Amino acid sequence: MTQFTSDRLLLFGATGDLSRRMLLPSLCALDAEGLLGSHIEIIGTARSDMDDLGFRNFAREALEQFLPANRRGGIAQFLNRLSYQPLDANDIDHFQALAEKVGTPEKGLSIFLSTAPSLFEATIHGLEKSGLAGPNVRIGLEKPLGIDLASSKVINDAVHHAFPEDRIYRIDHYLGKETVQNLLALRFANLMFEPLWNAAHIDHVQITVSETVGLESRVGYYDDSGALRDMVQNHMLQLLALVAMEPPVSYDATNVRDEKVKVLRSLRKVNVEDTVTGQYRAGAIGGQAVPGYDDELGKDSDTETFVAIKAHIDNWRWQGVPFYLRTGKRMPKRTTEIVVQFRDVPHSIFTGRGAKTVPNRLVIGLQPEENITLSLMAKVPGLDRNGYGLRSVPLAITTPDAFAGPQRRIAYERLLLDLIEGDQTLFVRRDEVEAQWEWIDAIRAGWEEQQQTPKTYTSGSWGPSAAIALAERNGVTWHE
Numbered sequence: 187m188t189q190f191t192s193d194r195l196l197l198f199g200a201t202g203d204l205s206r207r208m209l210l211p212s213l214c215a216l217d218a219e220g221l222l223g224s225h226i227e228i229i230g231t232a233r234s235d236m237d238d239l240g241f242r243n244f245a246r247e248a249l250e251q252f253l254p255a256n257r258r259g260g261i262a263q264f265l266n267r268l269s270y271q272p273l274d275a276n277d278i279d280h281f282q283a284l285a286e287k288v289g290t291p292e293k294g295l296s297i298f299l300s301t302a303p304s305l306f307e308a309t310i311h312g313l314e315k316s317g318l319a320g321p322n323v324r325i326g327l328e329k330p331l332g333i334d335l336a337s338s339k340v341i342n343d344a345v346h347h348a349f350p351e352d353r354i355y356r357i358d359h360y361l362g363k364e365t366v367q368n369l370l371a372l373r374f375a376n377l378m379f380e381p382l383w384n385a386a387h388i389d390h391v392q393i394t395v396s397e398t399v400g401l402e403s404r405v406g407y408y409d410d411s412g413a414l415r416d417m418v419q420n421h422m423l424q425l426l427a428l429v430a431m432e433p434p435v436s437y438d439a440t441n442v443r444d445e446k447v448k449v450l451r452s453l454r455k456v457n458v459e460d461t462v463t464g465q466y467r468a469g470a471i472g473g474q475a476v477p478g479y480d481d482e483l484g485k486d487s488d489t490e491t492f493v494a495i496k497a498h499i500d501n502w503r504w505q506g507v508p509f510y511l512r513t514g515k516r517m518p519k520r521t522t523e524i525v526v527q528f529r530d531v532p533h534s535i536f537t538g539r540g541a542k543t544v545p546n547r548l549v550i551g552l553q554p555e556e557n558i559t560l561s562l563m564a565k566v567p568g569l570d571r572n573g574y575g576l577r578s579v580p581l582a583i584t585t586p587d588a589f590a591g592p593q594r595r596i597a598y599e600r601l602l603l604d605l606i607e608g609d610q611t612l613f614v615r616r617d618e619v620e621a622q623w624e625w626i627d628a629i630r631a632g633w634e635e636q637q638q639t640p641k642t643y644t645s646g647s648w649g650p651s652a653a654i655a656l657a658e659r660n661g662v663t664w665h666e
């Protein structure tokens with residue numbers, strides 16, 4: 187961990203969608219709480235021709251649109267911290283003026299690249315040449331880090347040319363989500379789960395990220411990516427790694443990432459038969475008619491907007507426990523959840539009385555609500571004149587009431603603050619990214635070899651029927 191708190195933040199891609207919707211609102215919210223320090227200066231840069239005032243107006247509009255009304259108190263103070271320098275990252279001559287605009291930070295500079303990764307190499311080169319890559323500078327990188335292992339290595343090599351690993355912060359915004367971090371508290375701050383957290387007691391794990399949105403405005407990007415690269419390679423594999431990892435020695439960047447990478451390296455090569463891909467067609471979500479992917483795109487495409495995978499982790503803890511991953515666009519509802527399905531009791535003492543036990547299940551909901559629910563068997567109250575009754579009842583482990591008070595934050599608030607303060611625990615290390623890509627590349631190679639193209643599914647459904655069959659073949663029902 188590099189020990190300085192940055193007093194300058196340089197934001198590339200400052201006029202982009204991510205900046206408007208997430209980064210500027212997060213920074214403003216942090217500043218309003220005094221968390222960025224009283225001397226922080228934020229310099230935005232992109233090609234658009236604007237001066238400081240133009241950028242402040244741009245930011246004001248974004249904040250008024252994307253910050254909840256009860257968090258807008260600090261806008262005026264925040265806008266005063268902003269300045270702007272136009273720059274084309276492909277033009278090396280533009281970087282000197284940028285360096286002059288940034289000036290000399292008293293403590294340190296954090297840089298955040300919220301641009302297409304195709305610009306990273308030129309940007310790093312410009313930063314180096316203009317003296318903006320010194321020892322008191324750290325750099326944050328937005329995803330996607332490449333489209334496969336080879337291209338991710340090229341990006342990482344380019345960044346490493348100017349920055350050592352301990353000053354590189356690769357973003358996976360899922361790691362900034364509160365419930366994702368709470369997963370670690372659940373597993374490692376409680377005694378009761380860890381002894382059961384293994385193949386002897388867990389039947390399978392499901393990880394679902396379903397979205398109701400379609401292509402949105404990201405047509406060019408998404409059609410070259412698809413669900414496997416867009417969601418599984420990063421967010422879903424990070425969730426899987428956090429569920430499956432061994433207890434780290436301590437909650438710090440090295441120990442947590444050491445354990446995650448071991449899981450990622452233990453992922454078994456997936457058989458094509460254990461995957462299902464889909465592409466949405468016109469349908470309806472929440473009573474609203476929506477067009478198909480091909481209609482939105484304006485052409486035919488073989489890009490998958492849905493993927494389901496039965497994965498295995500080849501290590502002692504997880505031998506024989508399938509991890510079912512499923513993500514898709516235009517699904518019936520927006521949900522991100524992890525379901526840990528325990529095995530049934532080894533022997534039921536209630537069978538003679540006609541009552542059946544249902545295996546316990548832990549559901550960790552990340553979105554739209556953050557909640558953790560454990561289903562436990564309980565006796566149905568009564569004198570049992572009509573037979574003995576057992577029922578599975580949900581026990582809410584984290585209720586909103588338990589933590590009434592703290593604001594629900596944008597994931598980027600946490601990550602931007604950690605970048606500024608220099609804590610890498612919630613950022614992805616190079617070896618993790620590479621292990622993720624290695625596994626993903628093998629899946630894609632299998633699809634190509636067997637010429638697997640996506641099956642269609644109606645928008646508003648849970649994907650192609652083959653995805654349901656993938657689970658049912660193994661006696662599993664997707665949690666909905």
Ligand SMILES: NC(=O)C1=CN([C@@H]2O[C@H](COP(=O)(O)OP(=O)(O)OC[C@H]3O[C@@H](n4cnc5c(N)ncnc54)[C@H](OP(=O)(O)O)[C@@H]3O)[C@@H](O)[C@H]2O)C=CC1
Nearest residue numbers: 199200201202203204232233234274275300301302328329
């Ligand atoms: N939007 C989202 O929800 C998410 C985005 N991402 C990733 O974040 C990155 C940014 O995404 P997003 O904001 O949506 O993209 P946008 O296309 O909306 O924004 C791109 C930004 O880069 C700037 N830019 C483009 N070309 C150049 C150049 N040659 N030199 C300098 N600046 C340039 C653009 O400004 P200008 O045109 O003025 O130069 C703009 O500020 C991408 O890698 C994306 O995949 C990741 C997760 C979610």
Ligand SMILES: O=C1O[C@H](COP(=O)(O)O)[C@@H](O)[C@H](O)[C@H]1O
Nearest residue numbers: 329359395397399416417522553
């Ligand atoms: O990284 C991405 O994530 C979003 C989903 O993020 P969430 O926080 O809303 O769950 C996804 O829509 C997008 O395609 C992908 O690039």
